[in-house]
Amino acid sequence: MNDMTPVQTTLKDWETDQEVRWCPGCGDYAILKAVQRTLPQIGADPSKTVFISGIGCSSRFPYYMETYGFHTIHGRAPAFATGAKLANPELDVWLVTGDGDGLSIGGNHLMHVLRRNVNMQIMLFNNEIYGLTKGQFSPTSREGTRSPSTPYGSFDHPAKPAAFALGAGARFVGRGFDVSKNLPDVLKAAHAHQGAAFVEIFQNCIVYNKDVFNDFAAPKGAEDRQLWLADGEPMLFAKGTKGIALDRDALALKVVDVEGDDWQSAGVLVHDVTNRSVAHMLVELPFGPFPMALGVLYDDPAPTFEAGVAAEHDRAVEGKENNLAKLLAKGQTWTVSGTAQDPI
Secondary structure, rough: OOOOOOOOOOOOHHHHOOOOOOOOOOHHHHHHHHHHHHHHHOOOHHHHHEEEOOOOOHHHHHEEEEOOEOOOOOHHHHHHHHHHHOOOOEEEEEEEEHHHHHHHHOHHHHHHHHOOOOEEEEEEOOOOOOOOOOOOOOOOOOOOOOOOOEEEOOOOOOOHHHHHHHOOOOOOOOEOOOOOOOOHHHHHHHHHHHEEEEEEEEEEEOOOOOOOHHHHOOOOOHHHEEEEEOOEEEEOOOOOOOEEEOOOOOOOOEEEEEOOOOOOOOOOOOOOOOOOHHHHHHOOOOOOEEEEEEEEEEEEOOOHHHHHHHHHHHHHOOOOOOOOHHHHHHOOOOOEEEEEOOOO
């Protein structure tokens, strides 16, 4: 958990005087409000909080948070965030990126902040398109996506952010979507996690990829296609009439019908956030035959990178004198005296 003394704030305390400049109807507005509602609930301190972003629509985020912020360069936000956390481990670091910023030019940097397990929250806004640069296809765009850069349809196989995070060694992986009332709960769980917490947030691009997630994220009528996961709870969806079970012969997940609330007889799995194997299965579930898996998919803390750095530093200086002059005079040294006018 991010250690801090709880501070009493309200949503208004986290709002800046800057004009929020996203396209009308953009899902980023809903995410911004979800974060601003979450921070008071977790007792966050604006004086110890920093939002760091790369380049893209999502990366305007730091301007709209009344706290410290750093709008960095394309794909390199994880490197800046790592440096900030190492320089001041007491900072509560939030990294904001998008599917283009984080998984194209920034994929290498994102991989390393995850595998190192630097203690921060990483929010990846996934709208499956390059919105800021006028609608080109992105690493997460679906096959067949028509865009200015793929006028005949994309033939790339899309990246899966949550699968990427697990593959890179992330110890926390969550999912939500922009207008979901459950998104703050996912953010709270990410903040409570000790280490790099990765949250993929499906975000509606109203201009270039409108309603692409409506099949499971529409404001009304899509609830039956959402599998909200909770630790220790059965994997049920469609108002409890369906569930997720394990096909032991195929070693894969399957959808089963649940009759009369008897999910045990149907073989429905109980979610265990520490089960990495099941988490991998959940992030790979094809939507359509399966519901969209949302919530906290995986949460299994491990020692953090900055703790290791601090421990190594303590070992290196143990028993040593903090004397710069003595250090400079150590070994083979000589003294130069005299002046240019009167050399020795």
